[in-house]
Amino acid sequence: MRAGNQRRQARYAVWGLLLASVAGVYLVQTAREQHAARLGEVSEVLYIPSGRVLRYISLGNEGLMADLYWTRAVQYFGRKRLARAVRFDLLAPLLSLTTELDPLLLVAYRYGAVFLAEKYPGGAGQPEAALQLLRRGIVANPNEWRLWVDLGFIYYWDLKDYASAARVFRVGSECPAAKLWVRTLAASVAAKGGELETSRLLWSEIYRQADTEQIRHSAQEHLFALTAQEEINRLNDLLEAYARQFGRRADSLSDLLAAGLLKVVPRDPSGVAYRVGEDGWACLAPESKVDMRLLQ
Amino acid sequence: MLAVETRDLTKDYLLGFWRKRPRRALDQVNLQVEAGQVFGLLGPNGAGKTTTLKVLFRLVFPTSGTARILGKELDDIALRFRVGYLPENPYFYDHLTAGEFLNYAAALFGLSASERRLRTSQWLERLSLQDTVGLPLRKFSKGMTQRLGIAQALINDPEIIFLDEPMSGLDPVGRREVRDLILELKRAGKTIFFSTHILSDAETLCDQVAILNRGRLQGCGELGKILGMSVAATEMVLEEPSAELLRQLESFGCARVRTGDLVRVEIPPEAEVAAVLKVAVQGGVKIVSLNPVKMSLEDYFLSQVAPDPEPAGNGRAPLSSG
Amino acid sequence: MLRRLATIALHTFKESVRERVLYNLIVFALLLIGAAILFGSISVGIEQVILVNLGLSSISVFGLLMAIFIGIGLVSKEIERRTIYNILSKPVSRPEFLLGKYFGLLLTLVVNTAIMTGGFYLALLYQKRRLDWGDLVALEAVYFILLQLALVVGLALLFSCISTPVLSAVFTLAVYVIGNFLSDIRWFGQETHSPWVERFTGVLYYLLPNFSNFNVITRVAHGVSIPGYLLWSNTLYALLYVSILLAGAILIFEEREFR
Secondary structure, rough: OOHHHHHHHHHHHHHHHHHHHHHHHHHHHHHHHHHHHOOOOOOEEEEEEEHHHHHHHHHOOOOHHHHHHHHHHHHHHHHHHHOOOOOOOHHHHHHHHHHHHHOOHHHHHHHHHHHHHHHOOOOOOHHHHHHHHHHHHHHHOOOOOOHHHHHHHHHHHHOOOOHHHHHHHHHOOOOOOOHHHHHHHHHHHHHHHHOOOHHHHHHHHHHHOOOHHHHHHHHHHHHHHHHHHHHHHHHHHHHHHHHHHOOOOOHHHHHHHOOOOOOOOEEOOOEEEEEEEOOEEEEEOOOOOOHHHHHH | EEEEEEEEEEEEEEEEEOOEEEEEEEEEEEEEEEOEEEEEEEOOOOOHHHHHHHHOOOOOOOOOOOOOOEEEOOOOHHHHEEEEEEEEOOOOOOOOOHHHHHHHHHHHHHOOOHHHHHHHHHHHHHOHHHHHOEEEEHHOHHHHHHHHHHHHHOOOOOOOEEEEEEOOOOOOOHHHHHHHHHHHHHHHHOOEEEOOOOOOHHHHOOOEEEEEEOOOOEEEEEEEHHHHHOEEEEEEEOOOHHHHHHHHHHOOOOOEEEOOOOEEEEOOOOOOHHHHHHHHHHHHEEEEEEEEEOOHHHHHHHHHHHOOOOOOOOOOOOOOOO | OHHHHHHHHHHHHHHOOOOOHHHHHHHHHHHHHHHHHHHHHHHOOOOHHHHHHHHHHHHHHHHHHHHHHHHHHHHHHHHHHHHHHHHHHOOHHHHHHHHHHHHHHHHHHHHHHHHHHHHHHHHHHHHHHOOOHHHHHHHHHHHHHHHHHHHHHHHHHHHHHHOOHHHHHHHHHHHHHHHHOHHHHHHHHHOOOOOHHHHHHHHHHHOOOHHEEEEEEHHHOOOOOOOOHHHHHHHHHHHHHHHHHHHHHHHHHOOOOOO
C-alpha cells in the first residue's frame, strides 16, 4: 500500500538522520580536540580557587572532594612531567586546596612536597612552596614525625641548608612515635651536613621506610648516584696518585690496572664500567644507567 | 437517640489568595436521621452533600452549628469504630492488592490477624470481588474500585454506614447488587446515610430524604409522605380513540400524548375522574389502563430546587415534620 | 495506639519499598561503592581513604535523595489522591497518622542504609583482604548519617503538610544546604558589624538545624574515632529537633481541612 511505503520511507529517513548526526558529532568533537592540541597548552585556570567555597559545595563531603583534588594534582603533575614541562603553575594551588579540604591527608603533603621540590625534569623545582606545604601539614598534624623528616629533607637536599635541616630533624625526633634513626640523622647532619656519608644515611633510611614502589625506586636511584660519586672520588684519588707516580695522566683505567693501583676495573651500580673522561678524571660510561644529575 | 443529628450546621469556605471571600457551602442545615433507616441526602452537584459528609468525618470543620453521630461528639475517636465511610470517587493505594488493602483497613480497627482474614474474604465475596484478592489495585476498573470502597466501609461491621454516591461507576448489575446490599443492611438494623443525585435510587431505597440546594435544606421528610402528599393526577391510556372523543376529553382539561396507537390522557386533579371515565366508556373506546399518577421524586425535587436563587430564609418549609 | 501507629508505619514502609525508584538508587549507590575500589588506582596513596570517603558519601547522598524524594509525598500524596479520607474516617487520630508515616519512612531509610553499609563493608573487605575492629569506626559515621536523615525526613514531613511536593523538596533541600554552614553564616553576620544582620543570623543559627556537627566522614576515613560527647550531644540534638518538627507538623495538620 502506498501509505505503508510512505511510512517505511519516513522511518528510513529518520534513521538516516540519526546515524548521520552521530557520525557528525563524533567528527566535530575530534576536530575540536585536534584544534585544541594544535593551539598548544590549554590555559591553566582553577575555576574555583577558594578552599572555603569548595568546602561549602562539598556539603559535608570535603574528604571526598579532597581526594578528587589530590587525584587531579597527581594527574596534573604526571602530565606535566611527561611533557617535560618547566612550569607547574597549578601544582601548588591544587595541593593547597587539597589540604585545605582535608588537613589530615598526609599523602598530599608528603608526595606533594616531593613533586614540588624536585628539580627539572623530575618535578616543579619549587622547594619554597614545598616547605610551605609541609609547614601547614605539621600545623594540622603536629605529632606526625614523618612530616618533620620530609621538611628536613628538603632543607638538606634541595636547599643545602644543613643547619635548618639538622634543627628540623631534631624536632622531628622528639615526636612521640618517631623512629630512633631520626635522632641519629639529626646528629649526623649537624656534624657533617653535605657529606656523601650523611646523604647516604638519609637516602638509606628513605629506602627502608618507603611504602610505595615509586619512593623505593627513587631512593635507590639516589643511592646509586651517591655510590657512583663515592667510587668516582676514589678513582680520582687513584688517578692523582698515578699522575704523581708516573708524571703523566692515565688515559684509561687499564693504566691503573697495569700500574697495580687497581685490581679490577670497577663497575658502577648499574653494572657498567667506569672510564676516564676527556678531562682526565674518572666518570661514568655513556651507557650507564646511573643518573648523576640527582646529586645536583 | 438519633443516629445522625445536625443543628444549624454552617460551613463557609474562604476563597481567594489575598482577600478571602467566604463561600457558603452549608447554611444552617438541620438534619435528623433515625436509627435503622435508609436516609438519602439529595441535591444537585455542588449543593453541599459531600461537604456535609466531610464535616461529619472531621475532614473539614464547621464554621458554626453542631453535629452528632450516635449521640457522640464528632471528635470522639471511639465513635469511628462504629461507623463506615465511602468517599466520593474513591481512590486507593495503587501498590496494594485488594486483599492487602482490606487487611490494612481492618488492621486500623485493631482486629486480629485471623479476624482480618475472615472479614476480608467475607466482604470481597459479598461484593463479587472474590477473584481479586491478589489483584493490584491499579488494575481495578471503576466499578470494582467502587465495590471495594463499599467493602472497606463495612469491614468493621459498623452501625451506621455513610456512602457518598455509592452507585457511581456501577453497571446495572452492580447497582442492583448494591441496592440489595443496602436493603440487607437495613434489615440487619443498620442505618444507612447516602448522598446521591440519582433520584431513582433514592426513590427505591430511602425511608427519609433531605434535599440540599446551594447549601440550604430545601425539603426534608419521609419519602412516602412527600410523594403521597402531592395531589395526584390520573392517567388513562386509550387505544385508538376517535377525534371526537378526544375533543370531549379536552373539555375536561385533559392533556394527551400520542404514542403510536395509544393515547395517554392525563386527567387533571380538578376533574372528576368518574365523569371522564363515563365519557370514555360511552365513546366506546378501548381503555387500556387507568392509573393514579403519583408525583415522582424527580418532580418533587425539581420543584424544590428552583432555578432562580432564593435570597432569604431557609427555603420551603418541610412538608412533614418527620 | 502504638498498634495503629505500627500499622501505618508498616504500610508506609511497604509503599516505599515498592517504589521502583528506590531500587534504582540503591543499585546505583552500590555500583558507586564498588567503583571506589578502582578510583584508588588512578591516584596515589589514597586507596582506602577514597573508598571510605566515596562509600560513606554515597550512603549519605543517596539516603538524602531518598529521604527527600519520598518524604515530600508522605502527606501531600495522600491528600492529593484523597486516600487520606479512608484513613481519617477510621479510628485513627491525625497525630497517629503523621507519626506512622514518619516512622514508616524512617524504617525504610534504616533498611536501605543498612543494605548500602553492607555493600560498603564488602568492598572494604575486598580491598583490604581482612577487616579489623578499627573498621567499625565507619559505623559511627553511618549512625550520624541516619540522625541526619531523621532530621531531613522530619523537615520533609513538615513541609509536606504545608505545601506542594515540589515546593517541599525545594524548601527541604534549602534548609539542608544552609544547615551545613550555619557557623559560617553566623560568623559572616558578626563580621558585618551590623546589629540587625547579626541578630538575624544569630536567630537563624539556632533556629535552623545544624547539620555540620554530623559530618564526620573525613575523620572516619583517616581512622580517627569520634569523641563520646559528640555521640551523645548529636543524638540528643537530633531527638529534640525531630520532636520540634513533628510537633509542628502535628499542630499544622490538626487545623488542615481537606476540600
